[in-house]
Structure formats: C-alpha cells, structure tokens
Amino acid sequence: MKVIYYCYGSAHTSVLAAALHVGLLPLQKKADSETIKNLPYYDQVESDQIGSPILYGEDDLKNQVYILGLGGERKLMKQILYNYLELCGVNTNDIMLIGALTHANLWTKVGGFLSRRCGIITLGRPLTIYSLLKEYDCYVDLVLNVKQRLKQIAKAD
C-alpha cells in the first residue's frame, strides 16, 4: 500500500502528517518546535517541485509513505491521478490519498505563504511550526485513523 499525504505545496502539513506516520514525530506527546523544524522536507519544497510525489519513508507495516503537493485545484488533481492510474491498470485500492490540509489553520497558511511564496523564512517558518503545534493533536488523530484503516486492510488481506 502507498499512503500519500497531500496538501498545497508538500512543505508543512503533509510533512507533519507523514513524519507522524513513519515515526519521526511522537504520537503520544507533542513534539518540540526544533524537531519539527529539522524534519526532512519541512518548509523546504520549492514551487517547481509541487506535484511531484516524494517518498517520505516506510511505516511499521511496510507501507510506503509519500508527501505530495497538489496546488489549489486538489479535487481536479486527484481526479486526474485516479483516472490516470486506472487507465494504466494500477489498482487504485493500493493507494490511499489523505488530505493533510484539513487541520491547517489560518496561521499555517499565512506562515507557509510568507516562507515559500514570499521567501520570508525567518517569519514564515516559525509561524507554521507554532500553528501546527497548536493543531498537533488533530494530526495525531488523523494519522492514528489512517494507521487503523491500514491495519484493517492488512488483516483483511
């Protein structure tokens, strides 16, 4: 199974969710801001990389975890991806697309915009970390839910 956490630019929320999923961040307690700042790809993905799926790691069930930026037309992008994979004979049940923007608050978006779009990293990056830490529990719940579904799928197989 391939688990794909997607957001706008694969720089913040999808990275946080993927990091929680592969065990780079703790699920039992809140991470500290330094750990988030030092996560692979955190606030690093450039505009010309948006759209490219990036392998983030593997979970304990050997599922591959990816991050993906889908820009502003996420519904259209998902539709294109599913149609494309089906056309190529890929079983789309083997991929799980998880939206990571659902818990992004205004400050995450503002911080992401300042850092990635305007290049004001010194202001934008800490703002994204601060705001994501506020929503940390929501992301833990999201990932635990995904892991639970994956366990059920593995059991059914």
Added chain:
Amino acid sequence: MKIIYYGEYSLGLPLIAASFYLGTINNKKDLEDKLAVFKLNNEKNTGELVYVDTDELGNEVFILGCKAQVLLVKRMLAGFKEIFALENEVILIETTSFNNNLTKLGKILIKLGFAGVGLSIIKAGIKSDYKQIKQQVIRIKERIAN
C-alpha cells in the same frame, strides 16, 4: 501502450495534436472542423481522460484537459509513472510547448473574462502555427515508432 496528449483545454491543442498524430487532419478544412468543436462549454470533461482513437501500431490515444494545472499534472503523472513502473504502459505528451504568442494571449483574455475573443484568438494561433505543430507531432510519432 497509451498515449496521452494533455494541456489546459482538452479540445484545444491536445485534440489538434492527437488528430495530427492519428492522421485525421490532412488539410486546413480538417483543422477548421476540429477547431469548431473547441468551445469552452464543451470543456466540462476537464480531468477526464477522453479516448480519441487507436493508432496503426495499436496504441490508444487519449486527450486530457488540466485547466491551469498543466505543470503540476506533468510532475504528478511523471512521478507516479516512475513509482508504479509504467514506462511501458504510457507516453505523456504535454502540448503547452505548442503554444505561441497568440494562444498565450487568448488564454490571458479568457482568464480576464473575455471568453469569446480569447477563444477566437487561441484558434487563430493554432491555425497560424498548424504546420509547425504537425511537424512536432510527426517527430513525436517517429520517436514512438522507433
């Protein structure tokens, strides 16, 4: 093998390029006929892979409209092609490289709300460059055949 021609509007450059590829446009009249179906109202299938025909080598040819997401779609499809090892399954052909100044201007006008004028200018741009588009498609076809 599947061949996918994609661009902003499926019935614009993707359909024209796919038609050149399939040999269904042989003269300006054929081109006019194809461009006649290119209406923004007909672009409701954006995001769907629309089957056009099968070429003489047995490859199925599709067109895809991606709105303004062409670059992202290009990276996404290429990325998943690699992940699922689809090199022998699909060929992706981005048609925005066939754009000229007129088609670019037409797209800007559509975005600004001048849909009718914009579309007419895009069609004029395709018509003015149709020989070059055909040449490029022929080169693509030669590469595929080899």
